[in-house]
Amino acid sequence: MTFIFTPERDPRGENVSEFRAGAKVRYRNMAMPAEIISGPHKSPGNSRYLIRKADGNVSLVPFTDLERIVPRLDQVAGTLAMVLYGRSFASLDTPRKMQVAQAATRALAIADTTRGQV
Incomplete structure (x- = not known):
């Protein structure tokens, strides 16, 4: 599948490899999107993001568990x-x-x- 922008750059040329607070993301292939609260938080291994899942729970999850939602x-x-x-x-x-x-x-x-x- 091909997208308008690569994972690292959006059409305006901004770096989007890291998520921003307030962005909607897919978490571990869950049906409902999660929202980034803050991050990235440095930790051993991958960076972690604080997210609010669709059920209202808040979790600190590794970057590898998140996917951008592409329209x-x-x-x-x-x-x-x-x-x-x-x-x-x-x-x-x-x-x-x-x-x-x-x-x-x-x-x-x-x-x-x-x-x-x-």
């Missing part, structure tokens, strides 16, 4: 870029990025409006 639009645009151009979305030039993003938006709109139809 549907990012997933669709990344897949379209790879299929159409054979490259990741982040490596495309600006006009192609705009075209792929617009196509992804339209594809999701069609999918949402035709849900349940044959």
